[in-house]
Amino acid sequence: MDRCSNCVLSTSFPGLELDENGVCNFCRDESIVTTEQKIIDESAVQVQQLIEGTKGKNEYDALVCYSGGKDSTYTLMAAVEKYGMKILSFTLDNGYISPKAFENINKVVETLGVDHFTFKPSKTVFNKMITTSATEPVYAKSSLRRISSGCNTCISIVNNLALKTALEKNIPFILAGFTLGQIPANSIIYRNNYPFFLDSRKRGLEILKTKAGNAVNNYLTISEELQKKTVEYPYVINLLCMESLTENQIIEAITPLGWERPGDVDGCSSNCRLNTFNNIIHQKKFGYSPYELELSHLIRKNQLTREEALEKLLDQPREIYESIGKELGYLDN
Amino acid sequence: MSDRDKLMDFICRNFMVEEGEFLLDESLIDQGIIDSFGLLEISTFLKKELGVETAQEDMNRENFGSFEKILAYSSRKREAVYG
Numbered sequence: 001m002d003r004c005s006n007c008v009l010s011t012s013f014p015g016l017e018l019d020e021n022g023v024c025n026f027c028r029d030e031s032i033v034t035t036e037q038k039i040i041d042e043s044a045v046q047v048q049q050l051i052e053g054t055k056g057k058n059e060y061d062a063l064v065c066y067s068g069g070k071d072s073t074y075t076l077m078a079a080v081e082k083y084g085m086k087i088l089s090f091t092l093d094n095g096y097i098s099p100k101a102f103e104n105i106n107k108v109v110e111t112l113g114v115d116h117f118t119f120k121p122s123k124t125v126f127n128k129m130i131t132t133s134a135t136e137p138v139y140a141k142s143s144l145r146r147i148s149s150g151c152n153t154c155i156s157i158v159n160n161l162a163l164k165t166a167l168e169k170n171i172p173f174i175l176a177g178f179t180l181g182q183i184p185a186n187s188i189i190y191r192n193n194y195p196f197f198l199d200s201r202k203r204g205l206e207i208l209k210t211k212a213g214n215a216v217n218n219y220l221t222i223s224e225e226l227q228k229k230t231v232e233y234p235y236v237i238n239l240l241c242m243e244s245l246t247e248n249q250i251i252e253a254i255t256p257l258g259w260e261r262p263g264d265v266d267g268c269s270s271n272c273r274l275n276t277f278n279n280i281i282h283q284k285k286f287g288y289s290p291y292e293l294e295l296s297h298l299i300r301k302n303q304l305t306r307e308e309a310l311e312k313l314l315d316q317p318r319e320i321y322e323s324i325g326k327e328l329g330y331l332d333n
Numbered sequence: 334m335s336d337r338d339k340l341m342d343f344i345c346r347n348f349m350v351e352e353g354e355f356l357l358d359e360s361l362i363d364q365g366i367i368d369s370f371g372l373l374e375i376s377t378f379l380k381k382e383l384g385v386e387t388a389q390e391d392m393n394r395e396n397f398g399s400f401e402k403i404l405a406y407s408s409r410k411r412e413a414v415y416g
């Protein structure tokens with residue numbers, strides 16, 4: 001497979017051009033890094049001011065989308081220990097979270113002493129949504145550069161549940177565990193224009209509904225009554241984007257909470273087995289991994305070596321793909 | 334390069350479409366070209382390349398609802414700043 005000699009982007013990655021040294025146009029564009037640092041600095045000031053301005057005024061200061069992976073574990077810890085916020089955390093149990101990840105979730109929320117709930121959507125509906133995401137054009141082509149279609153569906157459910165919960169409980173902030181490379185720099189802190197945001201979901205929502213039924217609405221939309229609370233709309237903040245940490249530093253920081261890496265997930269995940277299925281489907285369809293953009297970004301920022309990134313990309317156990325594929329009814333038993 | 338050309342070039346390169354392949358007076362979202370992160374990417378582009386700062390509350394259908402609307406929004410904002 002041909003890749004950039006500096007990062008790990010494949011030649012099949014959209015818009016990729018290699019120069020005579022085999023270096024890609026993303027690695028050559030220095031303006032990416034400088035613009036980003038400016039946005040990070042501005043965001044950090046804004047985040048600090050907003051948090052200080054609302055702390056202690058509501059039942060919870062922030063809602064944390066807690067998947068049990070290393071990044072959201074770090075985010076949860078930082079919210080409590082560094083920012084001193086009163087937190088409500090939740091986990092979406094999609095049915096494919098590693099058992100070890102659930103042990104991590106329990107240990108971490110207990111150690112940090114935060115309130116936590118788990119939401120498990122209907123398995124029939126969820127599985128249908130995932131297989132539809134694997135076979136149908138649910139998302140814009142450009143979205144799929146940074147995330148697989150299946151993961152996008154799962155994260156959309158998480159985001160929607162977060163928005164619903166935050167609006168119901170008047171929680172001013174939603175904290176997610178995304179890192180730069182997974183999201184654009186100016187989404188470190190943002191507030192959606194909901195009607196417009198809903199439009200961006202409409203096409204995909206209709207496709208998902210044709211296969212998985214109207215139950216999809218429960219997971220990907222919020223009631224009109226809640227939508228009207230736009231004045232108090234929560235901000236979404238990705239705290240981890242403002243830190244410059246290597247993976248080892250993150251793991252070192254969360255180990256005292258009792259967090260241990262699960263052994264039954266692929267190299268790109270630290271909590272979810274469905275990830276492998278989604279990755280392999282994406283790779284087959286588009287010829288590159290949905291993690292290439294993120295890992296390449298980390299390489300350019302010296303937070304990961306190229307060898308480490310390659311090891312993660314290539315560690316996609318076939319047996320996980322097959323067992324999940326069968327469970328989903330995507331592959332024959 | 335004019336602002337129009339710059340914006341067109343950015344959208345084509347960044348969102349994997351070609352000029353003529355999409356409608357200029359219809360929402361890029363409705364046409365399946367961008368998602369909500371795409372809007373944020375466009376606002377970064379406006380700031381970086383055209384010097385136009387997008388206020389959070391301006392990210393709505395009136396201002397970002399099509400290629401033409403984005404272009405009109407950025408020139409309005411510029412006039413407001415530079416008179």
Ligand SMILES: [Zn+2]
Binds near residue numbers: 004006009023024026
């Ligand atoms: Zn590269």
